[in-house]
Amino acid sequence: MGTLTEADRDTFTLLCLAYARLVSEQGHVNSYIGLSKTYQNYAKLFGLDPVSRKKLNITPATEVVDEFGL
Structure with a gap:
């Protein structure tokens, strides 16, 4: 998602x-x-659980689709 610096x-x-x-x-x-x-405390900083991810309000830059359509 390009959010790590x-x-x-x-x-x-x-x-x-x-x-x-x-x-x-x-x-x-x-x-x-x-x-x-x-x-868990470190993971929350990076939005690695559903609640903290929603609080960070991060959306993927582009949707990636593999050869299986996933």
Whole structure:
């Protein structure tokens, strides 16, 4: 959608790192809960859930259709 800029790089990196740790800690409940909250907070900044995406009022620049019409 073209919304990420150089200014977003550090925060987006933290989002990716939080996700990677979240995936690796699935067996450890206490760590998982804290990391899940951290990931969700960063994800909201980028509109990665329906509620925060609506608040950002972002619309795709163009609609992409693949060879299957999706």
